[in-house]
Amino acid sequence: MTTQEARNTRPAPEPPVTLDRRDGPYGEVALRRRGDVHEIIANGCFLMDTSDGRSERLLVDAALAALPPGRERPSVLIGGLGVGFSLARAAAGPRWGRITVVEREPAVVDWHLTGPLGAVSAAAFADPRTEILLTDLVGHVRTGTAVYDALCLDIDNGPGWTVTEDNGGLYSPAGLAACRERLTPGGVLAVWSARPSEEFEEALRNAGFEGVRTEEITVARGVPDVVHLALRAA
Numbered sequence: 001m002t003t004q005e006a007r008n009t010r011p012a013p014e015p016p017v018t019l020d021r022r023d024g025p026y027g028e029v030a031l032r033r034r035g036d037v038h039e040i041i042a043n044g045c046f047l048m049d050t051s052d053g054r055s056e057r058l059l060v061d062a063a064l065a066a067l068p069p070g071r072e073r074p075s076v077l078i079g080g081l082g083v084g085f086s087l088a089r090a091a092a093g094p095r096w097g098r099i100t101v102v103e104r105e106p107a108v109v110d111w112h113l114t115g116p117l118g119a120v121s122a123a124a125f126a127d128p129r130t131e132i133l134l135t136d137l138v139g140h141v142r143t144g145t146a147v148y149d150a151l152c153l154d155i156d157n158g159p160g161w162t163v164t165e166d167n168g169g170l171y172s173p174a175g176l177a178a179c180r181e182r183l184t185p186g187g188v189l190a191v192w193s194a195r196p197s198e199e200f201e202e203a204l205r206n207a208g209f210e211g212v213r214t215e216e217i218t219v220a221r222g223v224p225d226v227v228h229l230a231l232r233a234a
């Protein structure tokens with residue numbers, strides 16, 4: 001059998017199955033299953049799936065590691081919920097104190113509470129440290145009064161690849177200044193992105209953050225996923 005003949009005998013990739021689709025407050029959101037993997041799609045844009053989760057876990061781990069030594073039971077704001085890897089990672093360890101998750105799509109919360117994404121997050125939802133806020137992250141950061149030791153933000157495919165136009169304000173000078181104000185002195189901002197961005201690193205420095213750096217997670221194809229890290233001055 002030739003190489004081409006072998007390729008032709010391989011089964012075709014399994015098409016995705018839409019499990020739920022809803023018109024939410026910010027457009028259409030859908031939950032799909034592709035084989036054993038679940039995917040979240042927002043306004044036709046792929047957001048994330050359950051195939052890996054390394055970079056979502058890095059988002060939380062890197063933020064915790066970047067905090068000043070000796071900080072006991074630090075609080076963390078996770079935005080948004082997604083498929084639940086970041087929340088599950090935070091709740092799996094004893095070091096975090098208050099764990100607040102901001103998610104603006106009721107459908108996503110439902111998929112965790114009563115749907116298949118509970119396989120990732122059920123234990124975290126039951127953890128008494130966990131609080132779920134059903135609200136828009138951009139508005140919460142700009143108008144809220146609560147402060148946190150860490151902000152772990154994962155609501156877009158990156159600062160330059162937002163799911164909705166309004167999200168772009170989070171990465172603007174005013175949005176980054178608001179993030180800084182939501183942090184305790186020495187607190188850390190961690191932002192997930194599907195690609196590195198020197199421009200965003202510079203924006204963080206211009207917004208008054210210190211210790212700006214980027215950690216990468218190698219992916220099978222294309223540029224690495226990254227977590228941008230920055231500290232509020234102590």
